[in-house]
Amino acid sequence: MIQRRHRLLVLTLVALVVLAGAAVALAASGPRKGHRYSGKTSQHRKVTARVTSDGKTLQLRFDQIFTCNNGHKKITTVKFLRQAPKIRADGTFDYHKTYADEPGIPGFDEVRTDVQGVTGRFTADGSRVSGTVTGDTTGKESGLHCTSKVTFSAKVVR
Incomplete structure (x- = not known):
C-alpha cells in the first residue's frame, strides 16, 4: 500500500x-521581442519585419506594386514603423488607417486619399509571420485610382 x-x-x-x-x-x-524577420511578398519583393522590444508592435517595410485605373502601375515603398500593427496576445495583428488630403508624391502629383490595411499572424512558435496588406489611393482632382493587395511571409533571422 x-x-x-x-x-x-x-x-x-x-x-x-x-x-x-x-x-x-x-x-x-x-512573436519574438526585438527580433527581425525577412521574406518575400506575393509580388516577389523583399519584405523586412521587426517586432519592437516590448513585443507589442510589428514594423514592416517593402515595395508594393499598385495597379491604376489609367492602366499604369506604381511602385511605392511601404513603411509601417511608428503607425504600425499592434500584436495581440494570440499572435494576430491588424492595422487600418485612412489618410485624407495627403500631399502629392513623385508619380502621383496631386492631393490624394490613402487607405491602408494590414492583417496577419505569427506562427505559434514565433518563427514565422505572414499577412495581407491592402492599399487604395485616390487622386482628389483627377480621380486617378490605384489599388493593391499583397500577401507576405517572413521567417525570423535574429
Whole structure:
C-alpha cells in the first residue's frame, strides 16, 4: 500500500513537472521581442519585419506594386514603423488607417486619399509571420485610382 502511494506521488510530481514545462514553453512562444524577420511578398519583393522590444508592435517595410485605373502601375515603398500593427496576445495583428488630403508624391502629383490595411499572424512558435496588406489611393482632382493587395511571409533571422 505504501509502495503504491509512493508510485502515485512520483507519477503526480512527474506530471506536474511536464505541465510546468509546457506552460513555460507556451509563455515563450509567439512573436519574438526585438527580433527581425525577412521574406518575400506575393509580388516577389523583399519584405523586412521587426517586432519592437516590448513585443507589442510589428514594423514592416517593402515595395508594393499598385495597379491604376489609367492602366499604369506604381511602385511605392511601404513603411509601417511608428503607425504600425499592434500584436495581440494570440499572435494576430491588424492595422487600418485612412489618410485624407495627403500631399502629392513623385508619380502621383496631386492631393490624394490613402487607405491602408494590414492583417496577419505569427506562427505559434514565433518563427514565422505572414499577412495581407491592402492599399487604395485616390487622386482628389483627377480621380486617378490605384489599388493593391499583397500577401507576405517572413521567417525570423535574429
